[in-house]
Amino acid sequence: MSEGENLVAAWKAARDRLREAGVDTPAYDARLLLEAGAGVARTEILTDPYRMLSADQRDAVERLVARREAREPVSHILGRKHFWTFELRVTPDVLAPRPETETLVLCALDLVGADAPARVADLGAGTGAVCIAFAAERPAATIVAVDVSAAALAVAASNIAACGFADRIERVEDDWGAGLPDAAFDLVLSNPPYVRTGALGLLEPEVARYEPRLALDGGADGLDAYRRLLPQIARLLRPGGAFAVEIGQGQAEAVWALADEQGLAPEGVRADLAGIDRVVFGRRPVRG
Numbered sequence: 001m002s003e004g005e006n007l008v009a010a011w012k013a014a015r016d017r018l019r020e021a022g023v024d025t026p027a028y029d030a031r032l033l034l035e036a037g038a039g040v041a042r043t044e045i046l047t048d049p050y051r052m053l054s055a056d057q058r059d060a061v062e063r064l065v066a067r068r069e070a071r072e073p074v075s076h077i078l079g080r081k082h083f084w085t086f087e088l089r090v091t092p093d094v095l096a097p098r099p100e101t102e103t104l105v106l107c108a109l110d111l112v113g114a115d116a117p118a119r120v121a122d123l124g125a126g127t128g129a130v131c132i133a134f135a136a137e138r139p140a141a142t143i144v145a146v147d148v149s150a151a152a153l154a155v156a157a158s159n160i161a162a163c164g165f166a167d168r169i170e171r172v173e174d175d176w177g178a179g180l181p182d183a184a185f186d187l188v189l190s191n192p193p194y195v196r197t198g199a200l201g202l203l204e205p206e207v208a209r210y211e212p213r214l215a216l217d218g219g220a221d222g223l224d225a226y227r228r229l230l231p232q233i234a235r236l237l238r239p240g241g242a243f244a245v246e247i248g249q250g251q252a253e254a255v256w257a258l259a260d261e262q263g264l265a266p267e268g269v270r271a272d273l274a275g276i277d278r279v280v281f282g283r284r285p286v287r288g
Contacts (some may be wrong), residue, residue, distance in 0.1 A: 005058060008049035010034055014065045021069040024204075029074050030065070036078055037061030071205035084133035088159045093151035095215035097129035100272040101191055104246045105133045107270045107279045108189050111242040115140055118186040121236055122146065123177050123229060126215060128156035128169070130189055135165045143169045144185075146177050149214060176225075177232045186241045188233045192225035194218040194248035222248055226258050234262040237284035244281040252277040 005013070011034050018026035035042060037060035038053055053061070067077050075081040075096040081088055083097040084105065090096050108130075112118045118141045122131040125145035135143055145160065147153045153173050160169045174180065177188075195216045200208060207216065218224055226245070233243045243264065247255050256266045259282060266282035 006050045006052050007034065007038070007040065007045050010038070010053055010058070010061055011045065014061065017065060018068055021071065023068065023071070029068055032074055032078065033064040033068060034061055037064045071209065073206040073210055076210055081127075083127075083129040085136065086129075086132060086159075086163050088127050088129055088132070089155055089162070090127060091151075091155055092210060093149065093212060094126045094155045095211050097127055100274070100276070100278055101130065101246060102133070103270055103272040103278040104189060104191055104244055105130055105137075107244045107281050108134055108187060109137055111244060111281065112138055112141065112187055114138065116186070117141070119184060120144070120187045120189065121177055121180060121185045123188060123190040123232065124148075124192050124215075124225075125156050125171075126152055126191070128159040130191060131156075131169055132159060132163050132165060134189070135168055136163075141168070141187075144172055144177075144180065145169050146172045146174050146180070148173065148175045149212075152212075152215075176229050177236055180232075180236055182235055183238045183241075185236050186238060188236050188241070188243045189245070190229055190233070190243075191246040192218070192229050194222045194225065194246070194251060196220065196222040218248070221254075222251060223254055223258065226255050230255075230258050230262045230264065233259075234264050234284060237264075239284055239286040242281065242283050244279050246279055247277065249276050252280055255280045 011030050014030035015026045018029055038057040075090040081090045081096045120141050120143040123146045125147045128145055131143045131145045145156050150173055153171050157171050160166055193216050195218050197217055252269045259266045264282055265285045269277045270279040272278040
């Protein structure tokens, strides 16, 4: 950042640097970093664009832009990410929630009535994004947020408390719900790792360099987590209970088959806003 720079000049300079670095959304990211570094609101940038930055503000913006040039995710730089209607805390210990994961929430809401006192498990909760969004829309539900990572569960706990759901969302450190009781849940949700190991190096630098491999690596074919997860879902669900799991592109048929092998009854596949199959959902059959 150069001396004597005003807000709009700082934004343009940051935008151009991020574009040159290959960032997908340089203008948007530059605005977020300018707001954070200079301590200004978006409205101030719009209404007073020629306000001069102090030396301290210039230095703070420079530090943030340099980190983004290195392709560190904005969510990690700012320590937060928007999901559903919430601003959630994000650290390098968790996968930053993606907009496409809102498809999982929408599917889950269709599976449980608005006033149903459902018991729900979120396996691999990460930031807590999915269970927080679900809790906000289904006030009669109680939820268990499960993660094998203690560090991730600590992030989830802070988000759950900050969003006001500590009394309705229990946190459990566990491996895909193996320690939870049989047939105890009306709904089980999960967004497991599903990237093929060999494809991890092909991901955007923001993901490949900075996000936890534990939350990404799905094994040689991307399906390892489902092979462990779906037997637990079949065990955890009450007869007639529902499940919904996020999937990667092109995995719908394979995940459907794995669910069927576990005695579950897949009912459909839901696409995200880009038209990509994103969620496989169904139920545990009612027998006898």
